[in-house]
Amino acid sequence: MGPARAERAALPRPRVRPDLDGLPLFRGRAAEAGMIGLDCNESPFPPPAAISAAISAAGELNRYPDNASVDLTTRLAERYGVPSAGLTLGAGSVDLCVRLIQITCGPGDEVVIPWRSFEVYPAIARTAGAVVRKVPLTAEHAVDLPAMAAAVTDRSRLVFVCSPNNPTGAAVTRTDVERFLSEVPPDVLIVLDEAYAEFTTGDADPLDGFGLVRELLGQGWTNVVALRTFSKAYGLAGLRVGYCLSATPVAELLGRVAVPYAVATLAQRAALAALECEQEVRNRCGHLVRERERMRTALLDGGWNVPVSSANFLWLPLGSIAVPFAAHCRGQRILVKAFPGEGVRVTVGADAENDAFLAAARQFVPADTADTARRASFG
Ligand SMILES: Cc1ncc(COP(=O)(O)O)c(C=O)c1O
The missing domain is CATH 3.90.1150.10 (Aspartate Aminotransferase, domain 1)
Incomplete structure (x- = not known):
């Protein structure tokens, strides 16, 4: 080993993807x-019931979690009046953002995003080899839905609509989103990222993407999904639980690209307890x-x-x-x-x-x- 290594002209170095050069680093x-x-x-606000549930679950740390998160999925399905088969859990909703790109995009495909918006979108799109098309916000710092629809090309595979938009806080209305859906080609996946939906109380014509996707699924639409998270309103950012409502075939694909056992038992139990304290x-x-x-x-x-x-x-x-x-x-x-x-x-x-x-x-x-x-x- 030793002499052979010494004879080499250069030190061993793995061949890595050059297209990741300059990828923005999420520092947190x-x-x-x-x-x-x-x-x-x-x-x-640390959530007391969720903390107790997580502590009680700590005795099971030697065991892998329930990979399908059956109890939590069932509870969420009841909560939203949707079939369990359309719900996918992730290690935070960011995990689901990553997987939604994985199931739609290969090298050269396009992801359309508002900008400025959630800073992780460009990095995860580029990681998949996708091209990011950034659409500037309106003068009111809101997602410009007509401009987003106009930015979709035949290479576009996924569009993120972040509402309320991080970091500007502006929300889109349900009426505007409905118009947008009719303008985007039906083979493009539209992701309604509603990480902050619970804070839109009092808004006129609020989006409620979960309600909208539920209705669309009933009408046979399969290209719109909604994302929510326990990280913000529920105070569980440290445990990483997010969820996606989609058509069943999309959920099945999301399951295939999942990292096994990504949602810890502590996280599943804490989220269940949090849902009891609505x-x-x-x-x-x-x-x-x-x-x-x-x-x-x-x-x-x-x-x-x-x-x-x-x-x-x-x-x-x-x-x-x-x-x-x-x-x-x-x-x-x-x-x-x-x-x-x-x-x-x-x-x-x-x-x-x-x-x-x-x-x-x-x-x-x-x-x-x-x-x-x-x-x-x-x-
Ligand atoms: C718009 C948006 N989406 C998704 C996320 C991801 O949240 P989490 O992975 O904690 O569920 C965030 C977090 O800040 C966000 O701002």
């Missing part, structure tokens, strides 16, 4: 003690929606430009001062998510955390007066 949050985390759109979840979402509006009003009063949000976060289209503003917040021990040159996304947290953020925003002194003007007028 680095653990940092003592910070107020308003950067990941998490719930500030009223509590609704109350918490209602509270966060009220907090969102309190924060928005305070920011608007302070001269900030803050688009309407239907999610558990707000978008500040700060342009060139996004990074300095996030750095200022960090200096106050508050983490927000900066998108350099575009804006800052701030999650609605616990009341005191929101107060701390509003105080930090009030203290922010832009580097020059032009920035002050931009704060109010950008976007």
Whole structure:
């Protein structure tokens, strides 16, 4: 071994895909003690019943989980009035985003996405060798459905509609989505990503993609799916459970490309327990929606430009001062998510955390007066 290796001209190196060069790296949050985390759109409320259920399940850690998640799937099917065969569980809804691309796209196929939107979409599309077509948001920071429909070509295989859109918070209406569905060719898979659906209470003409897909399935449509997650409203981001409603053949394919045993027993049991506390979840979402509006009003009063949000976060289209503003917040021990040159996304947290953020925003002194003007007028 030793001499043979020494004789080699170069050190051994695997041949890897050159097309992955420059693939954007999802960094997520680095653990940092003592910070107020308003950067990941998490719930500030740990869910007590789900925690107890997860602790009770810990005695089974030596066993693989139920790969089909039968109990949770059955419960979700009852909850939404849909057949179990159309429900697929994943390790977070991001796992399902990945699998939806895997079952539709090969090298050179196109994925159409709104932009800016969930930052993971381009990376997972490119990982499959697919080409990403980014469609700019409207001036109101919303998904531009007519432009998305116009961007579909005969190479397009999948379209993500993110509503409410991460990071801008704008939601599309059911009426607009229905029009969009009639404009997209029937062989393109349309994914309604509703990670923040539970925060749209009070919206006029809300999408409710699960309800829409249920109706469409009844009419024989098989090219529209909806995604939801336990990570946001249910407060289970740390356990990774998401779910997809689709036609049965799509669900079967999603099952074939799944990583075995991806949804842990702790996660399945916690999600089941969380579903038993729906009223509590609704109350918490209602509270966060009220907090969102309190924060928005305070920011608007302070001269900030803050688009309407239907999610558990707000978008500040700060342009060139996004990074300095996030750095200022960090200096106050508050983490927000900066998108350099575009804006800052701030999650609605616990009341005191929101107060701390509003105080930090009030203290922010832009580097020059032009920035002050931009704060109010950008976007
Ligand atoms: C729009 C959107 N979709 C999907 C996800 C994935 O969530 P999870 O994998 O935790 O279910 C997120 C997470 O931030 C999101 O913002």
